Amino acid sequence: MVTSTSESVDLAKSKKKRFLAGRALMTIWGAIAVVILGSFIFLVLSSSAPTSNAQRVVRLEGEFKCPSCIDLSVAESSAASSISIKTFIKNEVAQGVSDAQIKDQLVASYGNSILFTPPKSGAYLVIWALPIGLVLLLAFFSLRSILLQKDTALARGVGNFEGAGGEEKNSSAAGVSGDLNLSSIPLGVEIASFKPRADSDTRHDQSAKSGSLRALVRRATSSTTRRYLALFGAVFCIAGVGLGVYSFEQSRSQAANLSLESRELTQAIGYTYSGQDVSALRLLSLVLRQDPYQAQALAYQGWLLFQAGVKTKVPTLVQKGEQLVLEAIAIQPHYADAHGFLAMIDLYIYHETAQAEKQFSEFLADSPSVTIRTDLSAAYKTALSAVPGQPAKPSTAP
């Protein structure tokens, strides 16, 4: 009886402690929410406040990147291009041009990369909406938790009161629920019949018996600490996953030589397919300046020069084109696109169907991308049918 009373007091103390810890947690969350909300309101109010021209100039200078620097705003930089932009902003502001128009003009010349903050439109909108959405969700759940916390505290208070009363009332009787005959009181019926899903104390006892690591952790820590540990654990897991993905990407990009050079190459090939041959050639020249033996760049440059030579009837360009494609094959014998280009050259220039056929078979065997496979196969069929004295045969072309 004495034991059960002290257990009851311990339980009440433990519950009170948990309740206070929970309330402290809620207070912290509430404080964070207030700070975030306050900052947001301050930002909105300060941005909408009327400003002088000088203030506008200073603010705008901070909103644009220095085009010739890395991670410096125009305001922070003294580079020639930044000085030009500072002058531009000052002149435009003096003429009464709006901030949006100034931004539009600079974006039209330099692209979105001139902006220090991403634009608030299109896919960029997600970046802006995400934190606001999270803050709203956080506020919603915090409020909900606070309200529930109050209900829980009330319920616990009633439970304790009823439990204590029951104990006093039934101390002499042999109760079905042991020392505390809860079923003898109206509210006690619910408590006695209620099977907690995983009440922390019950879990504590059960897991303590199991002797597992989880049980040891449970025994050593309070539920609030466990919550914090779970939160930190989740953050570390997410950070770990992010780091893992990043490392994987890094190693993959290193393996595939996905450097600036290869991005230029990818962009150049993209330009080739979209008909922007001049821009493609310019980028290919840059790639070859960095690596004169880059097979893909050689092949594509050769193919573009060959086509330009055919169109403008300049034999030197045609020869140069063929030579570059051959060089690409010599460097990378299984580069599909180069074989495809050579097949076309063989057909166009030499009308060598057998040779072209061989090259085209190699092209198909070397697993070309779907785009080049489709494009070149169609062009090959057309070219084959145009060869004098040769019947049109699609052969291995799909």
Place this chain on the structure above:
Amino acid sequence: MSASKSKVRTGTSGIKWFGGVIAVVLLAFSIFVATRSPASSSIEASPIVEHVAPAISGPTVAGGHFSLTNYRGKFVLVNFFASWCASCAIEEPQLVRFSKAGIGRVLAVDFQDENGPARAFLSRYDANWPAVADPNGQIAIKWGVSAPPESFLISPSGVVLTKIVGPVTAKELSILVQVAKANGY
């Protein structure tokens, strides 16, 4: 009592749900960020390429006046340079070769410079093309120029064909013009 327990459970599951949402969002964001290339090394095409060239019109460093429209009907290389720019000095002989080959015209824009040094610079390399003065870099801004030398190849109809960052060679320019011609410009 059971109702309040149920509320507690709902509250707990709500917190878990919120935690789950945060975890998913952070994970998605981590993956998104990790798979992007660094902004410092990304290549962004010039927004003015494939568009009508911005106007260039104004006083030249030699004291005259010149407009880009004077060259309409010819391939033009608009070259942003400065007498204080070391890379421009490397590039200049190549531009002279390109100009003398008659493949296209050159129009220079003297970026954030003074007329005297710019004239001396051009005469040192026997560069006889017009050079429009841009002492405050306001023409350069319209063309999205970051630092000289930067050049733009303009088609006879006045469309920007490509932007060239850094020194360019006469051979490269002649090939670019030939390819542009082959593409119907």
